[in-house]
Amino acid sequence: MTDPAPVLDDDPFSDDFLADPYPRHERIRDAGPVVRLSRYGIWASARHEQVFAALTDWRTFSSASGVGLADFRKEKPWRVPSLLLEADPPGHTQVREVMAQVLSPRRVRGLRERFAPVADELVSDLVERGSFDAVRDLAEVFPLRVFPDAVGLPEEGREHLLRYGDMAFNGFGPRNDLFGRAMADAEQVQAWITAACRRENLAAGGLGRDIWAFADTGTITQEQAAMLVRSLLSAGVDTTVYAIGNALAALTAHPGQWARLHDDPTLAKHAFEEAIRYESPVQTFFRTTTRTTDLGGVWIGPGEKILLFLGAANRDPRKWENPHTLEITRRAAGHVGFGMGVHGCVGQQIARLEGDVVLSALAERAATLTPTAAPVLRPNNTLRGFSSAPIQVDKATVRRR
């Protein structure tokens, strides 16, 4: 027996919702395991159990019709669909395998020694200054200092990366003002991205060339290689900018947690993980049903779009104790901030590496973080984060290392 799903008229992509999502998430979670959102004629779930179940069942919950609101079977996507994100097995499997090899544990371990000194230097300069903007001066600066080099991108024009991420992540929502603004100079940005994905524009030794090497051996085609480099560029920059910014904002808002981290900077990776749960940079992704299915007691027919609120699942009190508090030593495993299942973030170890080196560098040097103004939201149809979070830091007295 199944229950009818409650019908809500929330617009999860409206300015109000994006500005203050958590009480709205709570309402949706409490309304039922699965709800209908009448504005868009779609299904949605904000509970951990159902979001997790959908993410880990690609046979029923397909990505090939797009992981945004647009249904690729009915609407032309604004860009050529991703070979990874917007694909299902078996096609997905092989390219995912290539990407997983390019971003292998060994490779990421090797990046640590390149990323850590950059974080140390950047952070110690900022701490010397005493006050800085956690987003503008750190979260936006660090990933752009390390990631494009790791990929082997041309120096010229790297500012297009954030613009492109903005387009990609707003592009998963409706064609609202946010999308319109992001697409303002789409052509120019896309031209730069397309060029940057070409083999000849990627530096030897970088992740981009590593992808291309699989084209040389015939494992993937040249077109696929370029598309996979594009995946790195769309998924690997903004996400980490938002994640680091959110972690810093959350730790600033929880001085007791910062004190713990300062006391034991080896907790940095746990703090980053918990911050991803607490203020998930990627708030939403969609799936499309391939068959009639029962999700949480609600029957959904085939070919239906369902919105998965990752950020809400990560604060579902049915799953988490004190979900609205940041607790850096909590067991955050099971959060879906990096997705889960076959599409689970393939770059998550790079993301964790970036978070770890930045937070541990700051934890070593700053005894306290104090906000000097409220963080300013940077609204986006998919991502949650800030454009500014000014803070003041108290430099730590000399620490033993």
Place this chain on the structure above:
Amino acid sequence: MIAMGGPAAEKEFVSVVRDKTVVADGVVTLELGRPDGSPLPPWRPGAHVDLILDRGLVRQYSLCGDPADLSAYRVGVLREPAGRGGSAYVHDTLAVGDRVLTRGPRNHFALDDAPSYLFVAGGIGITPLLPMIVEADTRNSRWSLLYGGRTRRSMAFLDVLERYGDRVLVHPQDTSGLLDLRGFVAGCTNGTLVYGCGPEPMLAALEDACGVRAREILRVERFSPKEEVHTGGDGAFDVVLARSGLTVKVGPGQTVLERVEAAGVNVLSSCQEGTCGTCETDVLEGTPDHRDSLLTEDERAEGTTMMICVSRCLGERLVLDL
């Protein structure tokens, strides 16, 4: 006796030490033949045998003699101060005339056909490469060898290699510094295969130097003797958490991750199925039974890291850096 062995069909036979010669600082060669002088099983370059030594210690040694001569196998044995007794036994106790239980030969390091080869040897890792070089040379393939060692005196078979002239680059570390693997591998042309054998860091550097082509062009063999162990199974084992000073038992059907967490140690994890890499943990002692889908073959063999959400232990005890 050796209870757990290789595949059942594998030949096990008694051989006799016919000769034992010191060929470099800390290196002896053994010649092993059948007691009755009958021919030994045939082998190809890259093959190794198991020698079952004192107290059932099993050690693997590459055959470094001439495959055409089946009257004797030749192996080179380095004395390893940190070894677990096998090499010390060969050096100090084993004598000409002694009998040794032998198993094999087996080949995981075959010389594939290629128009040209680059060989890279580190120390005693030269042994499997010697017969390969002879074969590549008789096939008229293009080849060169980069051979590194601590000091010239510690490097075996330099006399044998002399006749190949400048195809052989000898690099004792004390006078020539570290091997320029990148420079050497840069000489790869289309179709070149790279064969490497030596200590782990050298192999890792070699893999690095080959970059993403490593999977295709690089063949490596680790010469370090690996203790033979039970494979597979979901049996119980102990996990020592070195930094926390705790020991936990992992029973059948339990995972290392859940037991570590139950002991109150906070470790990161996500997928719980060996696909995301989040729970990767350094292994300080013991041999992991890898069940993830992320680590390369080399990393598995190296055994210094594991995904504790799925991987288990070959043996009774793991020491983890937790």
